[in-house]
Amino acid sequence: MMPLxxxxxxxxxxxxxxxxxxxxKKHLEDLGFTVGGEASVISSLGENLIVKVKxxxxxxxxxxxxxxxx
Numbered sequence: 001m002m003p004l005x006x007x008x009x010x011x012x013x014x015x016x017x018x019x020x021x022x023x024x025k026k027h028l029e030d031l032g033f034t035v036g037g038e039a040s041v042i043s044s045l046g047e048n049l050i051v052k053v054k055x056x057x058x059x060x061x062x063x064x065x066x067x068x069x070x
Contacts, residue, residue, distance in 0.1 A: 004039065005049065005065040012040045013070035020067040031058050033068055 007013050015037050018025050032054040033039060042050040047062040060068075 001069045003066040004041065004051070004068040004070050005062055007041050007070055009041050009043065012038050015039055015068060015070055017069040018067060019069065020064075024064070024067060028060075028064065028068065031060070032056060039068070039070070 001016050004013065004015075015033060015035055018028055018033060018035060020028075037053065039051050039053045042052050042057060044050070045059075048059050049062065049065050051058050051060055051065070
């Protein structure tokens with residue numbers, strides 16, 4: 001298991017665990033990040049990642065991406 005921030009660009013990853021406070025977990029869930037779901041890093045722009053999740057592209061900060069374990 002590793003944080004999403006270290007995942008290979010373009011490789012689909014299965015989300016294994018989401019860490020952080022209940023508010024952070026709820027925010028990530030609202031964006032489409034759920035345990036067992038699939039996410040793939042499209043690109044990284046500075047400290048932000050563009051992630052494809054549930055047929056959408058979402059920008060997440062490096063801090064949030066470190067809470068998503070794949």
